Amino acid sequence: MARARYQGMNIREIAQGGDGVAELPDGRVCFVPGALPGDVVEVELTRDKKRWARARVLELETPSPWRVKPECSYAERGCGGCQFWHVEPAQELRWKAQAAFEAMQRIAGAPLPEPGLHPAPAPRGYRTRVSFHQRRSREGRVELGFFKTESHRVIPVERCAVAIPLLNEVLESWRAPLALLGEAEILVESAGAGEAVISATLTGAEAPTAAALDAIEKRVQEGGALRGLQIEGSRGERWQFGRPEIDADQILARPAAERAMAPGQFRQSNAGVNQQLVTRASELLHEVGARRVLELFCGAGNFSFALDGQVEALHGLEGSREAIADARAMADAAGLETLSFEGADLFDERVYQALEPGAFDAVLLDPPRDGAQAAATWLAAPGHTIRSVVYVACDPACMARDLGTLVGGGWRVEGLEFFDLFPRTRHIETIAWLRR
Ligand SMILES: C[S@@+](CC[C@H](N)C(=O)[O-])C[C@H]1O[C@@H](n2cnc3c(N)ncnc32)[C@H](O)[C@@H]1O
Structure with missing residues (x-):
C-alpha cells in the first residue's frame, strides 16, 4: 500500500529527542526527524499509529529561517551520529x-x-571518546562509521567533526589494520597528552586471525599517537597490545594523583x-x-x-x-x-x-x-x-x-x-x- 503523503506541513517545535513536530490534518501529532521549527515540508509517513505518526521529509518546501548550511558533510548524507548541524548551537540548545x-x-x-x-x-571538536561501528557491506568491504539515521546501515566516516583532532588522526592511520578484525564496535578515546587508545569489541563469532593480530602488533610497535589497543572477542577473550590505559586526568575532572586507569569504562566524553x-x-x-x-x-x-x-x-x-x-x-x-x-x-x-x-x-x-x-x-x-x-x-x-x-x-x-x-x-x- 502506498504511504500517505502530506504537503505544506508546518513544523511547530522540537520534541524531546530532537525530531521536528507537525500536526496532521486529522489532528494527530507527527514526528519528523531532521525538520526544524519554521520549516514547511512535504512528508511521507513511515509509521502510522492511532494517536501519532512518524514521517520523513520528501521536500523542504520553505526552509526555516534558523537553518544554516551544515559544517559536517556526513550530516547531509543522513549520518545518525548527530541531529543538529543545520542550526546554530545557541538555538539548538x-x-x-x-x-x-x-x-x-x-x-x-x-x-x-x-x-x-x-x-x-x-560546539565541535569536543569529543574525547567516540564509538564507531565497523561492518561488512553487501559488496564485502569492511566499513567503519556511524549508523545512518533510523537504520543499521553504516555510513563510512573519514573524519568526525565532533571528535577532538587526535581521535581523527588515530582513526586515519588505524583504519586499515582495524579492518582486518572484521565486524566490531570500535571505541577510540584520548589517553593522555597527544595519545589515544582503541578498544575493539568483536561482534562476529570468529576470533581474529593470527595474521590480523600480527599486523596489529607490528603497527603498535611502530609507535605514533596510539598508546595501546585492546581487543575483546565474542567469548570474552582479550588481546592487548602496547599500553591500553588512560591517564586519570582524561577521566576525572580533578584527579587527586597521577594514575593510569582502565580503558573502555564510562567517562564523560x-x-x-x-x-x-x-x-x-x-x-x-x-x-x-x-x-x-x-x-x-x-x-x-x-x-x-x-x-x-x-x-x-x-x-x-x-x-x-x-x-x-x-x-x-x-x-x-x-x-x-x-x-x-x-x-x-x-x-x-x-x-x-x-x-x-x-x-x-x-x-x-x-x-x-x-x-x-x-x-x-x-x-x-x-x-x-x-x-x-x-x-x-x-x-x-x-x-x-x-x-x-x-x-x-x-x-x-x-x-x-x-x-x-x-x-x-x-x-x-x-x-x-x-x-x-
Ligand atoms: C552517567 S555514569 C556516571 C559516572 C560518574 N558519575 C562520572 O561522572 O563519570 C553512570 C554510572 O552508573 C553506573 N551504573 C550503571 N548501572 C548501574 C547499577 N545498576 N548499579 C550501580 N551502578 C550502575 C555505570 O557504571 C556508570 O559509572
Whole structure:
C-alpha cells in the first residue's frame, strides 16, 4: 500500500529527542526527524499509529529561517551520529532545553522551576571518546562509521567533526589494520597528552586471525599517537597490545594523583562541559552546607575527587568493578581518608535498606539513562537524615519520573539547569537540586 503523503506541513517545535513536530490534518501529532521549527515540508509517513505518526521529509518546501548550511558533510548524507548541524548551537540548545523541560513537567506531574542554560565551550571538536561501528557491506568491504539515521546501515566516516583532532588522526592511520578484525564496535578515546587508545569489541563469532593480530602488533610497535589497543572477542577473550590505559586526568575532572586507569569504562566524553558539571554540583553541595555525602553511580570518582576538602566524608557507590577499583586506587595513592568507594547494584532496593539511616546529610547522584527509581523511592520515604539531593542526569524523561517520586515524598525541586554536553546531537544533560 502506498504511504500517505502530506504537503505544506508546518513544523511547530522540537520534541524531546530532537525530531521536528507537525500536526496532521486529522489532528494527530507527527514526528519528523531532521525538520526544524519554521520549516514547511512535504512528508511521507513511515509509521502510522492511532494517536501519532512518524514521517520523513520528501521536500523542504520553505526552509526555516534558523537553518544554516551544515559544517559536517556526513550530516547531509543522513549520518545518525548527530541531529543538529543545520542550526546554530545557541538555538539548538534553546530548542533542546525547551523540549526537555516541557516533557519533564508533564512526566514529573509537578511544576518545575524555570531552567538555566549552560552552552558548551566548543560546539565541535569536543569529543574525547567516540564509538564507531565497523561492518561488512553487501559488496564485502569492511566499513567503519556511524549508523545512518533510523537504520543499521553504516555510513563510512573519514573524519568526525565532533571528535577532538587526535581521535581523527588515530582513526586515519588505524583504519586499515582495524579492518582486518572484521565486524566490531570500535571505541577510540584520548589517553593522555597527544595519545589515544582503541578498544575493539568483536561482534562476529570468529576470533581474529593470527595474521590480523600480527599486523596489529607490528603497527603498535611502530609507535605514533596510539598508546595501546585492546581487543575483546565474542567469548570474552582479550588481546592487548602496547599500553591500553588512560591517564586519570582524561577521566576525572580533578584527579587527586597521577594514575593510569582502565580503558573502555564510562567517562564523560566532553572535558569542557564535564568541568562545568562537576563545578556546579560542587557549588550546589557547598551552598547547602553538605558535610556527609552519599554519592550514587560515582563511576571512577569524577565528582567525588572534586569534593575532597569540601566535605567531611563521601561514600561512593557504583556498579562497575573496574571503576570502583580505579577510584579506590586513586584515593589510596593520594592518601585520602575522607573518600570511600564500594561496589553495589543501585537498581536493587536492598542496597538502600542496608545503609545506616543517619549517616548522610546529602546525596549526589548521576545514574545511567534508566534513571534511579530505587534511589528515588528510598529518598522519598521517611526514616533517613538526608535533606539535600543534587541529581545529574543524561535522560530528562527518566529524571522527571524520579523527580515526580521525590516530590510525592515531600521534596521540593529548587533548581534546574541544562548543559549542552553533546552539542550537535539530540542529547542534553540536566542538573536538578532538591531540598526536604
Ligand atoms: C552517567 S555514569 C556516571 C559516572 C560518574 N558519575 C562520572 O561522572 O563519570 C553512570 C554510572 O552508573 C553506573 N551504573 C550503571 N548501572 C548501574 C547499577 N545498576 N548499579 C550501580 N551502578 C550502575 C555505570 O557504571 C556508570 O559509572
